[in-house]
Each structure stands twice: as C-alpha cells, then as structure tokens.
Amino acid sequence: MKVPPLRALAAAVLAVTLVLSGPAAPAHAARTQANPNGPNTSLLEMLDFALDVLSQAGDGDVSPEDLAVLTQRVIDALNQAESAVIAHLDAIAVADLRSNATHAVVEFEDINNLSEDVLWDWAQKVSGDALRATEYLDVVSAGKAVDDVGYAVVTMFPIALVARARAGLGTTNLRNQFRAAAQKIADKLAPTCRDHYPEPNSIPLIRAYTCTVYGPHTVTQLEQNWLGHWQLGPIDEAAVHAASYANTSRAVAVEWLRQLP
Structure with a gap:
C-alpha cells in the first residue's frame, strides 16, 4: 500500500497556491514591471x-x-x-x-x-x-x-x-x-475544468480538480479521503472555477x- 508522504502533499498544495496567487510585483514597480496576472x-x-x-x-x-x-x-x-x-x-x-x-x-x-x-x-x-x-x-x-x-x-x-x-x-x-x-x-x-489523479496508484487515492483559462490562470484543488476522514478537501469545484479567472x-x-x- 502506497501512502503519499506528507512532504509531497505539502509541495502539491504549495504549487497550487503559487499558481493561484502568481508572483507579487514590488510596490515601486514601473508600469512595464507591473504584474498583469x-x-x-x-x-x-x-x-x-x-x-x-x-x-x-x-x-x-x-x-x-x-x-x-x-x-x-x-x-x-x-x-x-x-x-x-x-x-x-x-x-x-x-x-x-x-x-x-x-x-x-x-x-x-x-x-x-x-x-x-x-x-x-x-x-x-x-x-x-x-x-x-x-x-x-x-x-x-x-x-x-x-x-x-x-x-x-x-x-x-x-x-x-x-x-x-x-x-x-x-x-x-x-x-x-x-x-x-x-x-x-x-x-x-x-475556464476548462477536468478531474485527474496525480498519483493514480496511491492508497488512499488523491483526486485533483483543475480549471484553466490560459497560462498562469490555472487553479488546482486536491482531495483525499481515508476511512471516511478528509485528509485533503473536499474539493469545492465552484470555488476552483471562480478562482481560475x-x-x-x-x-x-x-x-x-x-x-x-
């Protein structure tokens, strides 16, 4: 039985956060340095x-x-x-x-x-x-x-x-x-949204839900349930959809x- 290590899950969640928020622009940035995303x-x-x-x-x-x-x-x-x-x-x-x-x-x-x-x-x-x-x-x-x-x-x-x-x-x-x-x-x-399984052989199975508008405007949320207890999630599909755009x-x-x- 393969259970994904906590560090791997934390890294996945961190990646989701980075995709959602994008890089911050300095307060003194010039117009050409502004973060358009x-x-x-x-x-x-x-x-x-x-x-x-x-x-x-x-x-x-x-x-x-x-x-x-x-x-x-x-x-x-x-x-x-x-x-x-x-x-x-x-x-x-x-x-x-x-x-x-x-x-x-x-x-x-x-x-x-x-x-x-x-x-x-x-x-x-x-x-x-x-x-x-x-x-x-x-x-x-x-x-x-x-x-x-x-x-x-x-x-x-x-x-x-x-x-x-x-x-x-x-x-x-x-x-x-x-x-x-x-x-x-x-x-x-x-947005275009889809279910996918980043670690298809893991037990308990991790489900991912991703919505993409284009490029950096992509948001993913994960869920994992083990013996009736949510270790991640549950996924809020409407929130992921809205966050992507x-x-x-x-x-x-x-x-x-x-x-x-």
Missing part, C-alpha cells in the same frame, strides 16, 4: 463606483460637486489598477487600440477639470474608441490576446459611460454594447453582467 480588485471597485455615477446622474438630483466627488472615486480606483491595466494594453499588437485605450486611461484623471465643451467632445471620442475596441474581440482567439483586449474593453467602457453621464449624454445604448462585449469576454475566457478581465466582465441595470 495579479488581482484586479481595483477594477471591480472602479466598476462599482462607475455604476454609482450612472445611477446618481440618471436621477438628476445630485449636485455637480457631489457628482465630481463620485467621479473621483472612479478615478482613484482606476489609478490603483493603472499599472496592471497598462501592462495588458502594452501587450496588444494593434497600435490604434493600444493607443486609444492608453489615452483614455491617462486622460480620465483630469475629467473633473474639463470644460463643458471639451468634456462633450471627449465623451463622444472615448465612446467611439470603446466601441471600436469591441471589434477586436471577434478577431482574437488565443487566451492571452483575448484577455489583453478584454482589459482594454472593461476599462474603456466605464470611462466612456462616466464621461457621457457627466456630459449629460445618453448611456443606454452604450450600456447595451458593453453588455454584449462583456458576454463575449466571459464566453471566450470561460479571478485575475482576468473575465472577472470584471462577469461582474458587469451581474450588476448591469
């Missing part, structure tokens, strides 16, 4: 704050000063995510998409300082750029390429929606376009699909 919590916050702006602007009862405060929350969240976003944008091969998305990220920081006429023009421009970005979702198929374009899309659309809300322009059609784009991202970056643009797209009014 790291957490995108700030982008999810940006989405929440953008929805607040849209809701308040739609009600029409919020003062311009309060709207500027709400907008600043969106800006601050994007600033926290900017290095990782730019790292994804830098990887995009299409020059106009890369340039337009980067320009939107950089210019958004000054939206509270734009005059009414300039804001109107910029809101229309960034809306058009966001719509054009979605066209590239139809021509990319490799996981990383889809994710890079996905980051451009999920970053540009909230910027465009906030800009339009601040300029007094309609947002309904653009929201619907964002929903369609988010669905494409969710579909194209859907947690640090991709799919996470933001799925959240948008969930929250979009």
